[in-house]
Amino acid sequence: MSYASLLSRTFASLVLGCMSLLFLMPAQAQTAKPRYLVLEPAQPSDTPGKSEVLEFFAYSCNHCAAIEPLIEKWRPSLPDNVVFRAVPVAFNASMVDLQKLYYSLESLNRLDLHPKVFKTIHDERKRIFDAKSIIAWAADQGIDRAQFESTFNSFGVQAKVNRANELTKAYKIDGTPTFGVNGKYVVSPSMTGDYQSALDEVSRLLKTPK
Structure with missing residues (x-):
């Protein structure tokens, strides 16, 4: 198999890991579709004493790319007691190096x-999906x-992965982007x-009671 063919297959595999968002049509908007899910069991926060928002994302996801500018504008509006954390996901082995890319950038400030x-x-x-190209x-x-x-190859980055x-x-994440709120709720654009x-x-x- 040629290198170009291998890259094509890798790209296809990565894109499959991204949720295919089905936006509501006007007729469907009349249905009482839940705008969030209640997570059971609730999950403890990694930042005790703070409210926490987790953004589950994948660099290969086109919807994550599209929402990123909105997140950058929205984050400054969050209250001081809210911690926002991005969480890169891997739905298959070919996405692991992209997780390591995020945590490498984080570790290097x-x-x-x-x-x-x-x-x-x-x-x-x-x-840029594999270690060499990254x-x-x-x-x-x-x-x-x-x-x-x-x-990139450190124990610290692997621990974060x-x-x-x-x-x-x-959080039972099966698509991106998806948000976890205070360990209790799960929200995604496909829901809202x-x-x-x-x-x-x-x-x-x-703003709901914890």
């Missing part, structure tokens, strides 16, 4: 490049190659009808 990853994959159509991309962004590679996988399972209404629903749920 380079999450300013987080939106750039979406742009690279979805706008520039570059398939490390090369990071070096192109001005990050020291050796430092990034060491971080393991925790992300635990959260994905605990569009991207902004999902964020509005998260804001509303944050």
Whole structure:
């Protein structure tokens, strides 16, 4: 199999991991479709004493790329007692290196490049899905190659990936983007009808008693 064919198959596999959002048509809007799900059992927060919002996302997901600018505008409106955490998910083995990419950027205090990853994959159509291409991309962004590679393969990053996988399972995530609120609620654009209404629903749920 050629390298190009392998990349094509990898890309197809990654895209399948992204939820296919079915937005509500006007006629369907009349139905009493739940705007959120109650998580059972409720999950403890990793930040005790704070309200918590988890964004389950995948860099390969076009809906995650589309909602990212809205999240960047919405986050500053969250109250001071709310902790927002992005959680990269892997629905199959080919997505693990993208989880490591996020946590490597986080560990190196380079999450300013987080939106750039979406742009690279979805706008520039570059398939930075495996370790080799990811490390090369990071070096192109001005990050020291050796430092990034060491971080990418570190125990600390792997531990964060393991925790992300635990959260994905605990919150019963089967598509992205999806939001967990205070360990009790799950919200996604497919439930609310569009991207902004999902964020509005998260804001509303944050005001409910814990």
